[in-house]
Amino acid sequence: MIQSVDRAVRILAVLGSGPPRLGVTEIADRVGLAKPTVHGLLRTLEHHDLVAQDPDTGKYSLGPGVVSLGNSFLGGSELRARSLRWTEVLASKAGEAVWVATLSGPRVIVLHHVFRPDDTVQILEVGATIPWHACALGHAIVAHLPAPEQARALASDLVRLTGRTRTTKAALRRALAQVRRQGLAVEDQEATVGDAGIAAPIFGRDSVAGAVGVVGAADRLLIPAAGQPDLDRPDAVRPDTAGPDVARPDLARAVQEAARAISRDLGAGRGSPLGPVLSALS
Amino acid sequence: MIQSVDRAVRILAVLGSGPPRLGVTEIADRVGLAKPTVHGLLRTLEHHDLVAQDPDTGKYSLGPGVVSLGNSFLGGSELRARSLRWTEVLASKAGEAVWVATLSGPRVIVLHHVFRPDDTVQILEVGATIPWHACALGHAIVAHLPAPEQARALASDLVRLTGRTRTTKAALRRALAQVRRQGLAVEDQEATVGDAGIAAPIFGRDSVAGAVGVVGAADRLLIPAAGQPDLDRPDAVRPDTAGPDVARPDLARAVQEAARAISRDLGAGRGSPLGPVLSALS
DNA sequence: AATGGTGTTCGACATTGCCGAAAGGTTCGC
DNA sequence: GCGAACCTTTCGGCAATGTCGAACACCATT
Numbered sequence: 362m363i364q365s366v367d368r369a370v371r372i373l374a375v376l377g378s379g380p381p382r383l384g385v386t387e388i389a390d391r392v393g394l395a396k397p398t399v400h401g402l403l404r405t406l407e408h409h410d411l412v413a414q415d416p417d418t419g420k421y422s423l424g425p426g427v428v429s430l431g432n433s434f435l436g437g438s439e440l441r442a443r444s445l446r447w448t449e450v451l452a453s454k455a456g457e458a459v460w461v462a463t464l465s466g467p468r469v470i471v472l473h474h475v476f477r478p479d480d481t482v483q484i485l486e487v488g489a490t491i492p493w494h495a496c497a498l499g500h501a502i503v504a505h506l507p508a509p510e511q512a513r514a515l516a517s518d519l520v521r522l523t524g525r526t527r528t529t530k531a532a533l534r535r536a537l538a539q540v541r542r543q544g545l546a547v548e549d550q551e552a553t554v555g556d557a558g559i560a561a562p563i564f565g566r567d568s569v570a571g572a573v574g575v576v577g578a579a580d581r582l583l584i585p586a587a588g589q590p591d592l593d594r595p596d597a598v599r600p601d602t603a604g605p606d607v608a609r610p611d612l613a614r615a616v617q618e619a620a621r622a623i624s625r626d627l628g629a630g631r632g633s634p635l636g637p638v639l640s641a642l643s
Numbered sequence: 644m645i646q647s648v649d650r651a652v653r654i655l656a657v658l659g660s661g662p663p664r665l666g667v668t669e670i671a672d673r674v675g676l677a678k679p680t681v682h683g684l685l686r687t688l689e690h691h692d693l694v695a696q697d698p699d700t701g702k703y704s705l706g707p708g709v710v711s712l713g714n715s716f717l718g719g720s721e722l723r724a725r726s727l728r729w730t731e732v733l734a735s736k737a738g739e740a741v742w743v744a745t746l747s748g749p750r751v752i753v754l755h756h757v758f759r760p761d762d763t764v765q766i767l768e769v770g771a772t773i774p775w776h777a778c779a780l781g782h783a784i785v786a787h788l789p790a791p792e793q794a795r796a797l798a799s800d801l802v803r804l805t806g807r808t809r810t811t812k813a814a815l816r817r818a819l820a821q822v823r824r825q826g827l828a829v830e831d832q833e834a835t836v837g838d839a840g841i842a843a844p845i846f847g848r849d850s851v852a853g854a855v856g857v858v859g860a861a862d863r864l865l866i867p868a869a870g871q872p873d874l875d876r877p878d879a880v881r882p883d884t885a886g887p888d889v890a891r892p893d894l895a896r897a898v899q900e901a902a903r904a905i906s907r908d909l910g911a912g913r914g915s916p917l918g919p920v921l922s923a924l925s
Numbered sequence: 926a927a928t929g930g931t932g933t934t935c936g937a938c939a940t941t942g943c944c945g946a947a948a949g950g951t952t953c954g955c
Numbered sequence: 956g957c958g959a960a961c962c963t964t965t966c967g968g969c970a971a972t973g974t975c976g977a978a979c980a981c982c983a984t985t
Contacts, residue, residue, distance in 0.1 A: 363687040363942065365973065366651045370691040377712050381719030385932060395975045400933065405645045409652040410747050417848060419932055423716040425747035428754075430659050431713025432770030434705040437663030465692050465707035472710075474767070476758075485756070485767055488714035566699060645973065647942065667963060677944045682964065701951095701963060 368394060369402045373423065376412060382420040431488060438463075440563065440571050441472045443626040448475045448573065451619040455575050455612050457582065459619075460486065461563075462498040463571035464506075467517035469499045477577065494533055495522045497558035500546035501572035501620075504537040505562045511537070526551040545617060546572075547608045550579055557582040559608045561620035566628045573620050575612055584609055650676060651684045655705065658694060664702040713770060720745075722845065722853050723754045725908040730757045730855065733901040737857050737894050739864065741901075742768065743845075744780040745853035746788075749799035751781045759859065776815055777804045779840035782828035783854035783902075786819040787844045793819070808833045827899060828854070829890045832861055839864040841890045843902035848910045855902050857894055866891055 375391045376383060383391075389399040403421055406412040410426035435441055444461045452459045452475040461473040468490040493499030493514060503514045519528040527533055540546045548558040559582055560574025575582065584607050657673045658665060665673075671681040685703055688694040692708035717723055726743045734741045734757040743755040750772040775781030775796060785796045801810040809815055822828045830840040841864055842856025857864065866889050 362690060363647055363651070363683050364940090365645050365647045365942085366684060366687045367690070369645075369648045369651070370688070370693060373712055374691070377715030381721075386930085397933080397935095397976085398974055401645050401973075402648060405648045406652070408644060408649070409656070411652060416850075422719055423712060425716070425745060425752045427709065427712040427716045428752055428770045429713075429747065429750075429772050430655055430705060430709040431711075432772070433659030434707070434709050435770070437704055439663075463707060465711065468711075470707045470710055485769060487767060487769070488710045488717070490711050490714070568698075647972085668961090679945090679964080679966095680943060683942075 376423050382422045384420050444623045447619045447622045454615045457575040457577040460576050461573045464502045469493050494519050495526050495552040497546040497548040497560035497574050498572040500540050501560040501562040504540035505569040522552050523554050545613055559612050559616050561617045563620050564624040658705050664704045666702050726905045729901045729904045736897045739857040739859040742858050743855045746784045751775050776801050777808050777834040779828040779830035779842035779856050780854040782822050783842040783844040786822035787851040804834050805836050827895055841894050841898050843899045845902050846906040
C-alpha cells in the first residue's frame, strides 16, 4: 500500500463525504495528518483538477476531474452497457423508473437510470449511492454474494433511513434467505418514505455483478399482503411465501426477465458455476 | 508536487481515456513507469475502489469509487445547485434540452442536464466532457476568462470533431470577440453533426464560473443567415452583427436571461468587479 | 493595535517508495 | 501434450522521496 496515495485518496473521500468545502486545517484533523503534508497532497490533486480551491476563501472542494473519471467509469462499465437495451424494455413494460446498480463496499451505486415513461419532471440518480441494506437492489446483490463477503456486508453499519428500515442482522438474514428463495428482492419504504423497490440479481461469468429493479411509489409497486394472489400468473410471487410486502406479480415477472436477459448477455450460464443458480431462478 | 500521487492520478487518467480495461504492462508503457511501480499504485487505488481488477483476466479498469466522488462533486457544486431552478424554466420556455457546464482544463464538463420537454428517449450527458472550442458553452466561458488563461485555452489541442469545427486560433479569437460583443455564443454543428448550441456565460463573485445554454437540432435552434431579422424583437441578436450562424431570437433572449439569473444567485453583481461586464450583457 | 485564526513556505531527517531481477501462473502455438 | 512466450506478481537494496516541526505572511476580529 503506497502511503501518500492512500492519504491522497482519503483526502478525496473526506472532501466527498463531509461539507462541500473544507480548509486545510480541517482536512488535516479529519485524516490525522500534519498540515503541510495535507497541503502538498492537495496541491498535487489540484494540479490534476481532482480538487479545486476557492480563490476567495482558500478552502478546498472536489474538482471537475472527478466527474470526468466517473463518467469514464460508467462508459466503460460492461454491466451498464449490456443493460441498456433491456432496461428500456423493462421501463416501458412496467411503466416505472428502472435502476441498475452494483455494489461498492457497503453501498450500492446506481449505474443506470431509465426514467418513468410518463413525462413528469424527475431528477437523475446515476452515481447516487445507497446503503445496501435499505434497498431492494442491495438485497438482491448481497443475497447472492459468497459467504465471506456477505458476512462483511452484514457487519457494516446498518443505518436507519426511515422508520421501516430493517437494521438488525437477524432481520436482514431472513430477508436475504427469502430473496434467494424467490430470486427477487422487495423493499417497502426502507430507504425513502413513500418509495418501494423490486429488484433481481444480475450474474456475470462467475459471480453476482449487480442488480436491476424498478423504483417508485409504494402504492403502485406493491399490493397489500392481505390481498388475494393473482392466480392467473402461477409463476408470480405467491403471497403465502412472501413477507408482508408483496410485489405486483406482473412487475416481479418483468424485473426477473430483465435480470436474466442481462445476465445472459454478460456471459453467465453456459457451463459457468452459476448455471444451477440461474436455473433455480427461472 | 508529490510524485507518487501524481503518478497514481495519471494512471487513473489513462484508465479513463483509453480502452476500458488495461493490463499492468500496458499501463506502465503509457505512463512511462516500471511495471512493479504501476502495480503498487494500482493495488493502493484498488483498495479504495478507485480501480477494479477483473478477477478473470487480471486487467484493471476504473472502479465504482470514482462515481461516488463524481456524484459528491455534483452535489456540492454551487453552480449546479443555483442553476437548478432557472434551467427548469429555460427548458420549458425554450422547448429544448438545457446544459450547464464548467471549464476543466481544455474541456467543458456538463454539470446539469434538463431534458427536452417532449418525452422522446434521451440519454443523459451529465459528466460528459467536450473540447471547449467545439461548443457554445465553451466559447461563452473562454471568452470571459482572464487573458492568460484564455491564451492557455487557445494553445490547447484544437481537435476537429466535425467538418464545421473551427480549429484555428484566428477563427476562434474572432468567435470569442463576437461572443463578448453579443454576450452570447452560437455554435452550428461543430461538435456533433446536426446539433447546434446557444449559450451565455455565468459569473461568480469575481470571475466566470460556467455557462448555460440550449442544445438541439440545428434547424430548430438557428435561422438561416440570409433570412430576415425579426424586427419585432429589437433586443434579439441582429443578423448584421452576427456571423453566418444566427440564433433564434427568442432562444437567445431566454438563454441570456437564465444566465443572468443564475449569476445573480451566485453573488455576481452587487459591487463585484464584474458589475460593468454584467450590465453590458443586459 | 494586538490577537487568534487561516493557508503557505522552508529545511533536515529518515522513512518511503522506486526499480532490476526473478518467480508463479496462464494462454497460446506447435 | 509439451514448450515457449506472455502476463501479473513478489522480493530486496539503494537513494530519492515525502513527511513533519517551526516559522512566515495574511486576514478577520477583538
